[in-house]
Amino acid sequence: MDVFEAIAEPSRRELLDLLAERERPAGELVDHLPRLTQPAVSRHLRILREVGLVDVRPDGQRRIYTLRADRLIEIENWISQYRKYWPGHLDALEQHLAQTQNQTQKEPTE
Known part of the structure; x- marks a missing residue:
């Protein structure tokens, strides 16, 4: 999958919009997309990570996601x-x- 395929999905664009504001923990991203289950949000974040649009870092038991604007x-x-x-x-x-x-x-x- 390339960047264009990744951003074609509206929920992924919404995740990017949220991350454009600031880095966020995965749980907060899930809370902002109540129509999606936690596993669905995780799959979208994995795809965004695989195409290089987001980075993730551990913070204790949380995973913090950050936008990689350079990939845009x-x-x-x-x-x-x-x-x-x-x-x-x-x-x-x-x-x-x-x-x-x-x-x-x-x-x-x-």
């Missing part, structure tokens, strides 16, 4: 080739929203 560079490098297309699309969206707002303001209210 692979995603950044892939996305960067598409950035050149964004300004035109964002400009078009801005124009569309402005037109929609103008039309809404011109419509008579009843």
Whole structure:
């Protein structure tokens, strides 16, 4: 599995979001994902660890997980080739929203 396959799963992205805030023990990560069982969270963390997106260290009987942001560079490098297309699309969206707002303001209210 590569980084892209790993982040394709929404629960793994949620785990990365939590770890982007700060390092966390496994139990706290489980608490933040109540819809998942502890074994399911552990499997997701194992996958994230295997692709190098998180590190884990023991702290007594707890396992502390940390984001490895340097591994996100692979995603950044892939996305960067598409950035050149964004300004035109964002400009078009801005124009569309402005037109929609103008039309809404011109419509008579009843």
